[in-house]
Amino acid sequence: MNDEQLNQLFQAARGSRPDTSRAEYGFETRLLAALRENRGQPTPWAALTWRLTPVFAAIVVVTGVWSYNVQSQTGAEAALGAGSETVPVGLMGGE
């Protein structure tokens, strides 16, 4: 097939516009109904945020537990550190 034949095919096809009148009938009414229906629903982003709530809650709990562990560990190390400082002082006193 050469360019001229292809152009002839395009030209012939241009002459036939698809009839859309049946699909157009009452379109505005259906569209407005769809818009009103969509308006009541949350936007996809808001819906996704709600769906991710358990994940965020789990992150908060894990962070809280980790933070509590770190704090108590630091407190124990500090107490241990303070205790180890007194031992040599006692020993140095010859007791």
Add this chain to the structure above:
Amino acid sequence: MSAPINEPTDQRLIESTLAGDDEAFAALVARHKRKVFGIAARFARNDAELQDISQEIFVKAYRKLKSFRGDAPFEHWVSRIAVRSCYDFLRATRHDRENVPLDGIEIGTQPSGNAEHAREVLQWALVRLTSDERLVITLLELEERSVRETAELTGWSESNVKVRAFRARQALKKILEASHER
């Protein structure tokens, strides 16, 4: 599209829509639906798909209406949304389209003058092109848009449109030749 005397302009209908008047949007849709349906019909396979694509286009237009600045007519703005929605639709349904049978369609290298037959032949061949190729051929050759208009509608550069159009024509010729040889 310019509004007849005594009918509100597109700009006026847009302002009313943004103020919460849905009927104004319905009037805007009624004024421009023929154009949008015309674009969508080049890509839809049946009335149901045509309705779905057209609805998607106007829902997008409604949501983006705040961003319409009025630099270009509303018709151009909504056509751009239509073309991009059709492109998304083509990409989403590409795999469904590849196995369309050649039922009762005779493909010859001498195209007949019958417009309906030519449209069927082209329709059959176009589904075998990539989404990009089909879009550019439809806009340039069937809708008779200029390269510049096609570039504006698709968001591609003009040189990109020309390159894609050239490749699309080559691909289309190969498809039609191969079908003729069968």
